[in-house]
Amino acid sequence: MRTQVAIIGSGPSGLLLSALLDQIGVDTVVIDRVDRDYILGRIRAGVLESGMTALLDQAGVGARMHREGLVHDGFELSFGGRLCRIDLKALTGKNVMVYGQTELTRDLMDDREARGGKTIYNAKNVTPHDFDGAKPCVTYELDGVEHRLDCDFIAGCDGYHGASRAAVEDKGLRHYEKIYPFGWLGVLADVPPAHDELIYANHKRGFALCSQRSKVRSRYYVQVPLDDKVEVWSDDAFWDELRRRLPDDVAEKVTTGPSIEKSIAPLRSYVAEPLRFGRMFLVGDAGHIVPPTGAKGLNLAASDVHYLFEGLRDFYADGAMSGVDAYSGRALARIWKAERFSWFMTTLLHRFPTSGEFDLRIQEAELDYIATSETARRSIAENYIGLPY
Ligand code: FAS
Ligand code: PHB
Numbered sequence: 068m069r070t071q072v073a074i075i076g077s078g079p080s081g082l083l084l085s086a087l088l089d090q091i092g093v094d095t096v097v098i099d100r101v102d103r104d105y106i107l108g109r110i111r112a113g114v115l116e117s118g119m120t121a122l123l124d125q126a127g128v129g130a131r132m133h134r135e136g137l138v139h140d141g142f143e144l145s146f147g148g149r150l151c152r153i154d155l156k157a158l159t160g161k162n163v164m165v166y167g168q169t170e171l172t173r174d175l176m177d178d179r180e181a182r183g184g185k186t187i188y189n190a191k192n193v194t195p196h197d198f199d200g201a202k203p204c205v206t207y208e209l210d211g212v213e214h215r216l217d218c219d220f221i222a223g224c225d226g227y228h229g230a231s232r233a234a235v236e237d238k239g240l241r242h243y244e245k246i247y248p249f250g251w252l253g254v255l256a257d258v259p260p261a262h263d264e265l266i267y268a269n270h271k272r273g274f275a276l277c278s279q280r281s282k283v284r285s286r287y288y289v290q291v292p293l294d295d296k297v298e299v300w301s302d303d304a305f306w307d308e309l310r311r312r313l314p315d316d317v318a319e320k321v322t323t324g325p326s327i328e329k330s331i332a333p334l335r336s337y338v339a340e341p342l343r344f345g346r347m348f349l350v351g352d353a354g355h356i357v358p359p360t361g362a363k364g365l366n367l368a369a370s371d372v373h374y375l376f377e378g379l380r381d382f383y384a385d386g387a388m389s390g391v392d393a394y395s396g397r398a399l400a401r402i403w404k405a406e407r408f409s410w411f412m413t414t415l416l417h418r419f420p421t422s423g424e425f426d427l428r429i430q431e432a433e434l435d436y437i438a439t440s441e442t443a444r445r446s447i448a449e450n451y452i453g454l455p456y
Pocket of ligand 1: 075076077078079080081098099100101106110111112113114168190193224225226227228229230231332350351352353359362363364365366368
């Protein structure tokens, strides 16, 4: 089998790239090691930057997002029993879209199927080959039969644990990593949100986040120790802990209900450099990870896709390699700024086991500075809505 761009991974990165390329007549095949239902069963991001929503529109799959998504003009920081609003609209003229990653992935999958795009699910031993030359290929097993997909380029959109980055570990790949000494226990529940905007809470018991998926479905998180187990958390224990970490007037508005998803995610900052090896590219989580405190993970995947799409578009238009050559540098410049912001928000809002009195005072001073300085709030706002592509 042959295609122009082989895409490993049917998550947001792979699906968005394939949708954009299909729009300009570039043939793609998407390969994933699991199936559609498994991918849609993963509960992940919830906040979209305008760059992401613009790309979904460009790909022709933004209709349901605009119908069902929630436009948010701001979000709250909570500390010292009070709320401090970051007015995104007033400070930047922009806003964010609250629309679950699961839903945008579903929209991209449905669109691909409707257009007859080829996606190979449940592929095993997916392996990129010969990407140092001009004739790369991807091999994989399907129902025990080995297949080979010849292509011009390989987009490694296969996430942090994928095969793409693994294939270049011994080719001079550089790693930059920071592991945080805590995780996030997340709960999804069909209950109305406690507040009309997101609340990021710094509390002496630990961080908490009030997010949402719609007017009737909420997503909440509390910081937990790294060795915590989701099995020891009853729904009641979660709701009690969440309310302890919120200002009283917010806590009393929390509607509790049975969790429809409950899981603990570790937090790390990670960047691989470079993101391009000959005719293979690392895209999205395959190349970088951010702690979700800045709502950047999914949105960084979008800007990677934008840069790679532009390079491939130019190549197929007139054979120019300049855009493809520029991919890694362009993507990394934006990635590192998002890594900084995500690290900043995580350091600002969490309780670190090693925090001493001085560290706590610095957190308090930073929060007080944000509360009393429009300049500080504007800096947070312009990072949260997403720096320019
Ligand atoms: P993905 O990991 O989404 O997709 C990779 C795909 O590749 C998967 O479908 C996988 O099955 C496939 N794959 C992997 N290895 C393969 C192989 N060897 N062969 C074939 N296919 C393979 N971001 C936020 O902005 N906010 C959040 O709150 C947030 N919460 C998160 C919670 C968790 C638990 C995780 C893991 C991530 C979270 N993220 C969050 C980040 C997340 O949203 C990612 O940024 C986003 O999924 C990136 O999309 P992809 O790059 O497509 O990678
Ligand atoms: C979510 O809704 O899952 C979410 C929102 C914002 C974040 C992290 C997670 O920063």
